[in-house]
Amino acid sequence: MKSLKLQLSETLKSMKQQGLVDDQFSLVYSMKTSIEDHFFIEIISEFCTCAREDFKLLTQIMNEEVWNYDLMKEYVYKVKGSSSSFGACTMAAALTAFERAIDSASKEDCLKALKQAQREFNALQEKLHACLQLERRVVLSAIEGATL
Numbered sequence: 001m002k003s004l005k006l007q008l009s010e011t012l013k014s015m016k017q018q019g020l021v022d023d024q025f026s027l028v029y030s031m032k033t034s035i036e037d038h039f040f041i042e043i044i045s046e047f048c049t050c051a052r053e054d055f056k057l058l059t060q061i062m063n064e065e066v067w068n069y070d071l072m073k074e075y076v077y078k079v080k081g082s083s084s085s086f087g088a089c090t091m092a093a094a095l096t097a098f099e100r101a102i103d104s105a106s107k108e109d110c111l112k113a114l115k116q117a118q119r120e121f122n123a124l125q126e127k128l129h130a131c132l133q134l135e136r137r138v139v140l141s142a143i144e145g146a147t148l
Contacts, residue, residue, distance in 0.1 A: 004141060008134040015127050025087025040135050044128050047086050051121055054079045058114060062107075072110070073102050079117075091120040 012029065015021045032039050054075045061072055080095035094117040101109035 004134055004138045008131065008138060011127065011130055011134060015124075015131075018127075020090055020124050020127060021087045022089040023087065024085070024089075028085075028087055038139060041132060041139065043086070044132050044135075047082060047088075048125055048128060050082060051079055051091075051125075055114075055118055055121065062110065062114065067107065067110070069102050069105055073099065076102065088120075088124050091117065091124055094120040 012021075012026070016025070028043060029040055058072060058075050061068055061075075076095055076098050080092050080099070083089075083092040083095060094113070098110070098113035098117050101113040
């Protein structure tokens with residue numbers, strides 16, 4: 001289990017060094033109450049599911065002939081808020097640029113901003129998936145060790 005915990009720690013450290021996450025992400029991870037706690041697994045899954053759904057809705061709005069900028073801004077605020085709370089700093093920064101594009105009502109800038117935000121999310125999601133796999137193995141190992 002030490003090896004798994006070390007791999008997870010190195011993955012988290014790498015994400016921070018790459019600028020994908022900030023100290024808030026470390027704080028979220030530290031909220032686990034025990035090694036068997038599923039909190040981190042659940043919060044990663046929930047974050048990714050909600051972000052994917054919101055990006056899908058933003059894409060649908062932007063596929064309409066007339067864009068509802070107010071509704072777009074609501075979804076961008078939602079994803080940005082969860083990104084900031086989660087510690088996904090590069091994604092939050094991309095969403096700030098998306099907000100500015102919405103404020104300027106520039107379709108071209110909005111399309112670019114959406115693509116950039118999705119790229120940041122995809123890069124983060126890939127790393128989060130690796131964290132999720134390691135965390136599941138750590139939790140399972142701890143549970144199996146406790147039952148021996």
